[in-house]
Amino acid sequence: MTQGALTGLRLIEMGQLIAGPFCGQLMGDHGAEVIKIEPPKVGDAMRTWGQGLPLWFSVVGRNKKSITLNLREKEGQEIVKRLVGKSDFLLENFRAGTLEKWGLDYDTLSAINKGLIMIRVSGYGQTGPYSKRAGYGAIGEAMGGMRYIAGEPDRPPSRAGLSIGDSLAATYACLGALMALEHRHKTGEGQVVDSAIYEAVLANMESTVAEYTVAGHIRERTGSILPKIAPSNVYPTQDGSVLVAGNQDSVWKRMSAMMGKPELATDERFATHVARGEHQAELDIMVADWTSKFSSQDVLTLCENNGVPAGNIYRAPEMLADPHFKAREALVEIDHPHHDNFVMQNVAPKLSKTPGHIDSVGPELGAHNEAIYGEMLGMNSAQMADLQDRGII
Structure with missing residues (x-):
């Protein structure tokens, strides 16, 4: 991996789709070693997502290593504990309570590695009456207030055409992880970062709540304008x-x-x-x-x-033709094992001393099993073959 601001740090990524993995993408962009755990044989659902062709995982999985592991089995959970002992971060976006059910709660893992920073992304957070509910980005956008004000005033609420709620929660999770890292620098202790999708959306809702509590005003859908902001x-x-x-x-x-x-x-x-x-x-x-x-x-x-x-x-064609995008390398072409002309957005933000880099697209499922299980955890080929035969890896 190219040197970056987070080089030397290791993150274990669990979970799937966007809300967790986009946080892993951000950290991997800046040099962290991201080891992504995926279910054996099927992998992350993002591997089949995308419009036109399923290319989404190649972006959100960039700069990561892929291993397969059955987290529902006791042996799989014990392997996670071994990885935690050698890592700085554990990132997950399962429904709240899932890790506790698997015996992978923070108290258990921090006893193995007191400096562990556990990054938890979920729909509603780890506490509260809704915490055990399933939560997707779209629901967080609705409950956080964004959906109500999105769209034309004479139509039902719309959406941005992107998974904004998931990406916001993942970005706040990354921010929280780096804050926790600074705390660890001072104290040596890790902590839990609890990023809820609806709260990440809520954090971007400007003065909408205050406008209601103070003035009784509720913002409505206004289409392409912001009311009172003209022209x-x-x-x-x-x-x-x-x-x-x-x-x-x-x-x-x-x-x-x-x-x-x-x-x-x-x-x-x-x-x-x-x-x-x-x-x-x-x-x-x-x-x-x-x-x-x-x-x-x-x-x-x-x-x-x-x-x-x-x-x-702009759409993609206009972005590709724009000289400013080219001058700042906002878009970059990356080698892909199956596709020519694979272009994706570059690392953001730009750092002057440690600018980050995209070294690879999302890897093939289990591409790094041998390196992680063999070289890092010291398993021999017979042990790995046995775990594979029994569906653990």
């Missing part, structure tokens, strides 16, 4: 549409001059942030009338020349 919307052009955001006072002054209407900057209806918010619909009509006279590129060029934030709405 900031998708506007039509002669050949498509562009997103323009000129809502800050100083930016609006430049934008109104760019539109050939400098007087709007001092018009009492539009002169301030609050006033523009009150006249949002009227202002959007004016901006749309202006943008519709130009091509998308002309609008973007004018905005760039006048310091007004604007951009196209």
Whole structure:
């Protein structure tokens, strides 16, 4: 593995799908050795997920090692304990209580390795009346408040088209793990990181709760705008549409001059942030009338020349063609054993001294059994063959 900020640290990844494994991906991107445990023969369900072709695991499994292990069997659980003794982190996203049922609770594992940091991602967290419920990202997005305000006002709640709840919970789990690592540096002791999907979504809900408790206001679905934030919307052009955001006072002054209407900057209806918010619909009509006279590129060029934030709405083809993406290597082509031209998003964020790297796509199921069980745990070939014959590995 390429050197990264987390080089020298080892993470055992249990669980599947996105909420846990995306945390493992983030840590593996920055050099941690991530050993992914998968059920024998079937592996992580992500191996069969994706649109067009099942390519998702190649991304979320990147930079990881794969071993197979039956966690429901006592022998499998004992092997986990041996791995824990040689690791820094244990990451799991099973339903709360599952590890306890298997005898892999934190008290048991921390007795083996007092510095162990256990990262637990679940729908509702490890405590509380809902903790034992099954929880997917979509449910967390709904209960955390995101789904209610997503979509058009005249339609049922929508979704972003991505697993935002899972990814947020995994990102907070990674953040918590690094906080716990800093605590371990000071004290030598590990701890449990408890990341709930609904709470990760809730953490991003801005002032929505306070707006209700203080003012009795409930945010509603508003489509492509944020209420009272204007102008900031998708506007039509002669050949498509562009997103323009000129809502800050100083930016609006430049934008109104760019539109050939400098007087709007001092018009009492539009002169301030609050006033523009009150006249949002009227202002959007004016901006749309202006943008519709130009091509998308002309609008973007004018905005760039006048310091007004604007951009196209990208899909994969536009990302691949964009010179800024290329200059920053936001997308990278990685060797794949079965596919040519395999391009994925690069490591984020960028660190100046230890920038992280993608060394490999998600591995074949059990590709590292021999290395982990043989070299790390000292099993001989006969022992591994016996465990394989009995469905333990």
